[in-house]
Structure formats: structure tokens, C-alpha cells
Amino acid sequence: MSVDAREWGWEHSSSKGVARLVLLSIADRVPDEKCVAWASLASLVTRTNASRTAVRTALAALAESGELELLDYLDGPQRASVYRLPHAAAWLAKVAKATKDDPDAYVAPPTDSDPVPELDEEAETQLRRYGIWPKKGKDSDPSRRNLTGAESDPPRRNPPPRRAGIRTAGRTDSAPQNRSEPKVNRNSSSSGGAAAIPVDQWQIDTATQAWAHQHGHLDRLGEEGLLASDAKWRVHRANWQPRKVAAWAADWRSWIARERSPAPGRPNLYAVPGNGGTTGTGRMTRAEAHTAALLAALGEPTENGAAAQ
Template sequence: MSLDAMDWVWTKSASKGTSRLVLLVIADKCPSPDATAYAGTAMLVQRTNASRTAVKEAVDKLIASGELAVVEGARGPRGETVYRLPRAVGHTRGMSDEPGFERAGFRPGTDSDPGQVPAPRGTDSGPAGGQIPTPGGTDSGPQNARNTRERKEQQQPRASAPVASGVTEALRPLAAALDAAGVGVRWSLGLGEQRDIWRLVQRHGAAALVELAAHRTAPGDAPKPARYWLRVWGDLDRAPVAASPGSNVVPFRPTTAPVSHTDTLAAGLALLEQEGLA
């Protein structure tokens, strides 16, 4: 049940930050279908790497939101609080409500690449273990050996074009574009993380993700893990917005171009002069 409960947190929960980490830790300990688990504050602090105060505030927020509940009268083996994830009860991994998610190449219940060619099965033996007869009535000799080899090649499925290991069908165009741009990526992601990248592609377009990754990749750089690029691409959702005409707000410059205090002061003075306040 712990995997189903964790999948509910990844796909359904509205929690953020430390609250989300706390909920994931508790979900990871849920052993039964009723989505209950005991968890002490010390353990939550250790696993989330957050302060004790932050963990307590996160638990209070989760209880107030209804995504977490305390099982009254129940205690763990060392007196730990017993929690319940009421909305995770009955949830099954892979049952996504997001339109087009499964059509995009993600499959319920697996993190593997749906496009991988399965290993060929079967042998040259016939029913009851008998060998398939070959021309000439025997399997010996160069000619019959060549016939046997050709027959095996015809029975084996043709290999598909090489793709990045662990990449689902939905993310293959992005993987191919990154490779063409010279951006090396080590793809090793769970279903929830691949879903997050797929949402970024839907929101910003693959070209924007490739352009950002190429900008941060120097020639000869070793391939970086996909989780690194997921954090980088997440900045697209927090991109600075240009100030509207007539606004007295100086927009932040992109973090990729360092700005000195002198430049910031000069920009502020120029704006005050424009407003007639300097």
C-alpha cells in the first residue's frame, strides 16, 4: 500500500514544500489499505531534513487541509502518533486523471519504457520438444546450419531505433532534441518525475527546455542526471515578468546574467528621473 499512498501524494495531493515531504514520509510507512502509519516527530525531522518547528507546522497544515488525520487512541510501539491519509484510501498507482497522460506514452503501474522491445521468446523446437525439420532431413552440414540461422533471424523481432534507456514514449522527442543539441542526460526517473517533465513540456514547449539546457551546457560537459534538469526547467514556472508600461517596479534580471549593485542603483535612479522624482 505504501507505493499507492506515495503515488497519491505525487499525483493528487495539493501539499507543497515541507508539508509534501512530511506527507511522503508518512505515506512511505503505510503498510495496509487503510493508509495508516505511525510516525514520531524525531523520525520526520530526520527523514525530511527539516527543523522540528517546520515539521510540526507542516503536520498542522496537513491536518487542517484534510489530507492527514490523527487516529485517536492509537499509538506506535514507542508511543508515536498514528496518522491516516484519508484521501489515499482506495487509490491505485497509475490511475491519473490528467487528460492525455496515458495517451502520451505513460502506462499505469510501471516506470519502465513502454517502447522497449521485449526479449525474443521461443526456440526452434516444435511440439513436444521435437526439433523443427530442416531441408535435407538433418540439422548437420553447412547448408542446414545456414538455413537454421536465417530462420532464427526471421523469427526475431526487428530492433527499434536506439532510444535513451528509461525514457517513456512521451519524452522521447525531448530526449532526441536534447541529444541533437549536445546536452547529455542520464535518464533515471520515476513515474511522478517523468510526469512533471511532461507537464513542463506541455506548458512551455520542448524547444524552451532544450534552449535552457543548451545554455547551461558547455562543450565537453559530462551528462547530468535528469533530476538536475528537472530542477533547472522548474525555473521556467518562476520566470521574471517584464514591468508593464508606466509601472514604477524595476523587474529582476535573469539569474544567468549577474547584476552588480551599481547596475541596480543606476536602474533605480533612471526610473526616478523618468517619474520626475529625482
């Protein structure tokens, strides 16, 4: 359902700039036709790559335009703000009604006069499956008195789970969203806690995998090339002092970004150090490997008299 909400945002929203990014970030977390989703200020800052001030201004502008509504009587996980996209909900209801009998029926573009479906008690009860519950003690909760939240909002990143992007209630910050998914970097939190770990204990987490895919390094290096680059990085960092998880992640990303794309049919000139100066696939020294690679590129015969391929 987040696909339909995003489509409305792309096709029919009048928002611009940071406000458009904020709207689409919230629409990406919409789980059903009610178009209700939660999002913390910190997560919106991270996802839009904008400043907190810019995000707050964007939220206020979206509220003024009527494209975003703060449901201040509801709480998301970790007391995150809960929002609704009323125009998107009206549009989805209009489409559902028009195509109920004829899936190919023409649906007129949305207008401001399209009625917004009400959130009844049953609908609010269904939201609990996404971790959205009625707020307790709302009069004593200053962080929900305005659309943009309080300055004390937690800086913790709140990444969306699969599909709707809303975590169920009762989960802790350190628990994996998928029960079959193993925890990584156990000695420190995902945000780089106080504990330092050696490089062999650091593992590529979900955020790092997403970074490699988003920036095209996975497509550029290929899965095998990425694994080889990771192995080479670990060898080069084997004698380094333990560091925090965030520091290892930043160093790993910097290393991968500098890795060159492998040329088709060309030997690897960058052998992993160690094992007495030999490569991972033979017993040649690094100098011999470089010479063999050069001869292979030139098509010259090697020491055994055969032409290098």
C-alpha cells in the first residue's frame, strides 16, 4: 500500500523541495489505505539528508497545505509522531470506489472536495498491529503539542522495516526486525556505542549493505568483487587497534568507494597481502604476479614459453 501512497505523492502532491522529500518519506511507511504512518524527526532528517530546521519547516508547510496531518492522540514506536496523508487517503478511497465493479474504469484526478475517510475506532484498533497505539497522558507530553516535535527527540535512526516500514510494538532497539536475522556487531550498538571491537568482529550490517547497493558499488564490483575487497580490507586492518562500530563502518565505506572496478579478463593486480607475500590463488610473490599480469596484458610469452592469455 505504500506504493499507492507514494504514487499519489509523486503524481498529485503540490509540495516542493525538502517538503516533498519529507512527504514521500512518510508515504513510504504507509501500510494500508488509511494512509497513517509514524516517523520520528531524527529518521526524517536522516532519510531526507536535510537539517532538523529544514525538516521542521517542511512539516509545518505540509500541515498548512493540508497534505499532512499530525495525529497527536496516537503514538508510534519509541513515542514517534504519527501522521496521516488525508489527500492520499481520499484519493485511494475514490479509486477503490470507482474500480469496485470495473477495474478498468476511468478515475477523475483528485480534488480538494474529495471526502477523506474517517478514522473510526475499528480502524485505530487495526493500527496497533503496526505499533501505533493511543497516547497515554497526552496532556503531559510536550513533544506532541506541535507538528515538528520537541528538540529533545531521540537522535536514534529509525529505519523502516520491510514494505510498510512500521515495526510492531514490544520490540527493543537492539532486536533484529526479522527473528531469523542474526544480530551483528554484538559488542556495540548500531550507532557506534562506547565499546570498541577488533576488525574481525565487525560485520557488514543492513545499513552498510544498503549503502553499497544505493551508491552502485555492488553493481560496479559485483558480489564476488565486493567480498574480495572486504577480505582485503580486513587484512590491511588486522593490526589496527579496536575501534567503535561506526568508525569501522565509515572506514569500510571509504575503502570500498576507492576500489577499482575489475576489468573483464584481466588478472587481479591487487593481491591480498599476507601468507609470505603470495596471492590467494598461487605461490607467486607480488612482484611475480604483477609481472605476469603485465605480460598477460601485452600478450608476451611467460617463463615457461607459452603466450599469456
